Amino acid sequence: MTKAVLNPIAIRQEMCTGCRACEIACVFRREGAFGTSSARVRIVKEEAEGADIPFLCRLCEDPACVAACSADALRKDADTGIIVLDPAACTRCLDCRAACPHDSVFAHPETGLPLICDLCQGDPACIKRCSTRAIRWEQ
């Protein structure tokens, strides 16, 4: 079982309003345009139950995505703990997605590359945009 001891992002699901601003902020930071399908964070909604469930990279101590990559396209940065993708090496097999214990690796709808969260190099747009701090830095 993968442990998430670094876990710099805390998720408080009960605070999530389901607005999906995190998704749009993520895409806007990357693409300079608005959309949701290439977001590296996702809110799964169960409307009838009022449930809004955030899915995003937990920066596992021993990341299953990195271990599952047979092309050596993923590595964990030793200093920051951020998972880094080498798109040139990636074969788009998406074994990383299958391996993620938090179901938080998604695929880019056009390139087919895995959407690996790099925490916006330490300044995550999603956290900045969350109005209830349902996703935030662990204090």
Place this chain on the structure above:
Amino acid sequence: MDLDGPTHAASPTEENLARSFLGGRGLNVKRLWDLLPAHTDPLSRDNLVIFGVGPLAATLFPGGARFNISSFSPLTGILGDSNAGGFFGPELKYAGFDQLMIRGKASHPVYLTIHDDRIQVRDARGIWGQDIPAATAAIRADLGDPDVQVAAIGPAAENGVLFSGVFANLTRAAARTGIGRVMASKNLKAVAVRGTGLVRVADPGHFAECLARLDEKIYRHPEFDIRARLGSTKLVRALNSIGALPTRHFQSGNFEAAEAVSGETIERLYKVKSKACFACTVHCSRFIRVPDPRFPDLRFEGPEYEPLAGFSARVGNGDLALALHCVDLANRYGMDAITLSEVISWAMECSERGILSRAEAGGLDLSWGNGEAIIALIHQIARREGFGDVLADGVRRAAERLGRGSAELAMHSKGLEVFQADIRAIKAYGLGNAVSSRGADHLRSEPWFEFSNDAAEGLRRYGLPETAFRLEYRGKGLVVKHFEEMAAISDATGVCKNIYNNMEVLDWNETAEILAAVTGWTMNGQEVQRIGERIVNLERLFNSREGLGRRDDGLPKRFTGTPLNAEGPSRGAVLELEPMLDEYYAARGWDVATGIPRPEKIRDLGLGG
């Protein structure tokens, strides 16, 4: 989309039209005006149902979540138009569409799917008859995609209720003026949308700067906290405290059980958490669970103030769980809760006054607050059974059928029922309801400024300190003109009026700036104001083509002739409608005698020809 074929075609939105009308409500009414002849039968295959999304929707603009639907209304016979939040509008935009126009009639029940540029008409015979949550779930299952956004009609529309709406995300209701009924007449159960594209903006950096300033204003707004906690349900306590909570069908402005049915009580007893529409930072919505054995599994997102007050004070009911059950029923059947609460409370007052007998009401005891009768009527209306069949056509037609002076008690204007506030005590709202282009409604103007009590600001804005006070009538023509144009911009850009109008977070120049960042158009504040003015004028022309004029800008006699029964400063208030209309038409540059735009105004706004 022509459901007669079915055939469909797509084309780029014309830039000159977008610059003149923006989108949403503005561009929708322009299409109705251009494409439909006068007196189009609302339930004929010729009538259009138009979904429109504005340029700020689907961006990070807080509350940029809205879509507008427009049509000839089967309830009022004039301009039909309604607007809702949730997630449907932005999804349509991500699929690449500003507008979706539907005409014709399918040969059997269908629903429409839009997955980016792939458009399909699918069989809906299996879901026809299902309520809003069941139909929404069935469509998502059918398409195998839980992220599909669905705008659906419920059984009420299918059964012929003239005030049926279109519902997205289960409870996001575009329900005013009965366009759900128009969809049903086309055999169209729902529109399901999935958009995986991007909405590009002209200047992302500048947009981000505008957004940062907007965020600052929103988070520092004096109303942010209460709106984020209670949303519009804060109004039960607030309106009761000023004697404007419509109690027992507007017979009093104070409800003795207001606290028991207030937003604060819902928060304390039933609120699970805050909810928000697409990308909104104000999260004024709530998810509630009501553990009441009488109403098993009662849980939903909401309520908003309108249905809450409608099924409590308006019908004289102090039982909160019962009121919430009624809200849930209205949403499941897919009905306009304002109109629904009006027809029920109207019937109750008719019963109280001996105009309506118990036998005529199908044996129901229509005493104020009788929960059993209220629930029975909701079911009967939705199914058009028994006495419900009379009420299912709205209060104007119901009163025509009943006669015996009951029309005087029918609280509507132009055939659309009045919302949940006594407009004798809030006079700009009164005028706004009278002149509204879709019939009695507050959302055409939302002139919150009359609550401000800020005389200096009233003098600065409108040249009259009285404009800042709700019980004054002078100057309200100017206030309503201004707020009507703001409301039009809100509906045409695709943003929420709670933020744009009621929190007034952007002036005209700031609106122009953020629109420029999105569209790349060079635009100043005056041009934005003129777009709002153009939309309001075109809607007036649309209705005048149907034969309407000043005489139709009327309100029930109760508001203009009977002093308000309330405690405090609102006691005895009546609405000085005629002088307010004079002032309003003059401010608009319309003929004061007829209430119709003068030719020079029409030319000036580029609406001629």
